[in-house]
Amino acid sequence: MRRSLVAAFALCLSAGVACAQEPTKTPIKLDIVNDALPNSLTGAPGNAEAGRKVFLTRTLGNCLACHQVTSLKSEEFHGEFGPSLDGVAGRYTEAQLRLIVADPKRIFTDTVMPAFFKNEGLSRVRPEFVGKSILTAAQVEDVIAFLKTLN
Amino acid sequence: MLQRFAGIAAAAVAFASVATCVFAQDAERKGIAAPPGHVFKTIISGYEFRSKETRALQDDDLENPGFLAVERAADVWKKVEGAAGKSCMSCHEQAETSMKGVGAAMPKWDDKLQKPVNLEQRINICRTEHMKAEPWKFKSQELTDMTTFVRYQSHGMKVSVKTDGPMSPWFERGKQIYYTRYGQLDLACESCHERNNGKFMRADFLSQGQTNGFPTYRLRDQRLVPLHERFEGCMFDVRAEPFKPLSDEFIALELYVAWRGIGLPVETPSVRN
Numbered sequence: 001m002r003r004s005l006v007a008a009f010a011l012c013l014s015a016g017v018a019c020a021q022e023p024t025k026t027p028i029k030l031d032i033v034n035d036a037l038p039n040s041l042t043g044a045p046g047n048a049e050a051g052r053k054v055f056l057t058r059t060l061g062n063c064l065a066c067h068q069v070t071s072l073k074s075e076e077f078h079g080e081f082g083p084s085l086d087g088v089a090g091r092y093t094e095a096q097l098r099l100i101v102a103d104p105k106r107i108f109t110d111t112v113m114p115a116f117f118k119n120e121g122l123s124r125v126r127p128e129f130v131g132k133s134i135l136t137a138a139q140v141e142d143v144i145a146f147l148k149t150l151n
Numbered sequence: 152m153l154q155r156f157a158g159i160a161a162a163a164v165a166f167a168s169v170a171t172c173v174f175a176q177d178a179e180r181k182g183i184a185a186p187p188g189h190v191f192k193t194i195i196s197g198y199e200f201r202s203k204e205t206r207a208l209q210d211d212d213l214e215n216p217g218f219l220a221v222e223r224a225a226d227v228w229k230k231v232e233g234a235a236g237k238s239c240m241s242c243h244e245q246a247e248t249s250m251k252g253v254g255a256a257m258p259k260w261d262d263k264l265q266k267p268v269n270l271e272q273r274i275n276i277c278r279t280e281h282m283k284a285e286p287w288k289f290k291s292q293e294l295t296d297m298t299t300f301v302r303y304q305s306h307g308m309k310v311s312v313k314t315d316g317p318m319s320p321w322f323e324r325g326k327q328i329y330y331t332r333y334g335q336l337d338l339a340c341e342s343c344h345e346r347n348n349g350k351f352m353r354a355d356f357l358s359q360g361q362t363n364g365f366p367t368y369r370l371r372d373q374r375l376v377p378l379h380e381r382f383e384g385c386m387f388d389v390r391a392e393p394f395k396p397l398s399d400e401f402i403a404l405e406l407y408v409a410w411r412g413i414g415l416p417v418e419t420p421s422v423r424n
Contacts (some may be wrong), residue, residue, distance in 0.1 A: 014303040064353075065352060065353045066352065076354070077353045077354045078351075079350070079351055079352050079353060080347075080351040080352070081347050081350055081352060101309050112338060112342040112343070112346065112347065114335070114336045114337050114338070115337065121329060121334075122332075122334065122335060122337055123332060123334070123337075123391070124333045124335050124386075124391045124392045124407075125334055125335050125390060125391065125392065126335070126387070126390050126391060126392050127350065127392065129334075129335040132335070133365060134335060134336070
């Protein structure tokens with residue numbers, strides 16, 4: 001009896017903490033240097049294979065919706081909104097790619113490409129996405145690692 | 152810096168090659184010349200962006216599933232409902248003549264309400280005020296059927312909305328909404344349907360977002376979809392909190408987008424993906 005009470009109390013406590021954290025997402029601040037983000041958002045390099053999954057997953061990067069990539073020819077429906085990403089690693093440095101994925105409008109002011117690592121300054125965001133970026137810092141780093149394989 | 156310039160140049164070349172093939176497809180899409188001062192040079196119906204099979208389905212009145220709604224509503228047109236003991240027919244007689252042109256010119260200014268109303272609202276005003284019947288809910292089969300039936304009476308007629316006089320602030324509000332980026336994906340109507348129409352987006356060609364075929368039979372939904380439901384869907388998909396169907400915002404947007412398709416023939420009930 002006592003044990004279950006303690007357990008219930010612990011559950012309330014942890015739920016309380018979770019609730020308190022949820023609405024107060026801090027705004028993402030990007031350390032931009034010369035139109036680029038030189039530092040890894042996580043402090044560690046990403047994983048290219050995980051990044052490939054993020055790149056393809058519709059609810060995450062969904063990058064193929066707009067871009068074409070020859071090495072992903074086995075995947076259906078490459079979009080035409082944005083440029084081909086073949087050789088993108090040779091056109092931009094890792095630091096430039098990081099900013100282009102995180103917040104492309106900082107470089108290409110007129111682009112329709114969404115910012116994948118931004119969580120404020122947006123209009124009428126659906127409640128479940130308020131204060132959240134499309135990708136996490138780790139997912140952005142994984143995508144960067146994948147993009148670096150596109151030589 | 153040089154590297155960056157080279158990158159942009161390479162991206163531009165890649166983009167140009169994609170653009171070339173898009174224009175090649177564009178040439179086959181028939182449209183109408185836009186009036187002076189219009190946003191497009193050529194106004195193109197969503198029909199032109201769809202596959203041969205989808206177009207064939209729309210063109211065959213016996214195969215087009217949207218005609219089931221037209222038939223259902225033709226019966227309801229004659230049905231007496233409400234405390235006043237009236238049907239649509241009691242006042243409007245034959246829809247084929249009385250409703251001809253009505254659906255091509257919506258939304259239209261309503262003097263009594265001092266605001267524009269669309270076809271769904273007009274039908275419900277008739278029901279509540281003249282028939283003393285309950286209004287139909289938005290997205291109900293009854294309301295979408297009747298909207299389709301009434302608009303079908305303008306089939307082939309040109310879309311022709313009034314945007315001046317008291318409609319002017321509504322037009323401007325609609326235009327503002329059209330060009331505002333919404334949601335976590337930060338996209339405006341313009342981002343896709345103006346700037347990128349004709350391009351391939353996932354499994355589909357982006358159209359100009361014209362409204363001349365609404366309500367439209369959507370193959371993925373297997374039913375007729377009213378315009379404001381489609382507006383809602385677009386906003387939801389960019390992870391935005393949509394405006395409410397039949398809200399002032401969507402009426403303003405409906406007016407503005409109708410103007411963007413001015414002169415297109417009404418295709419209701421059209422068939423789309």
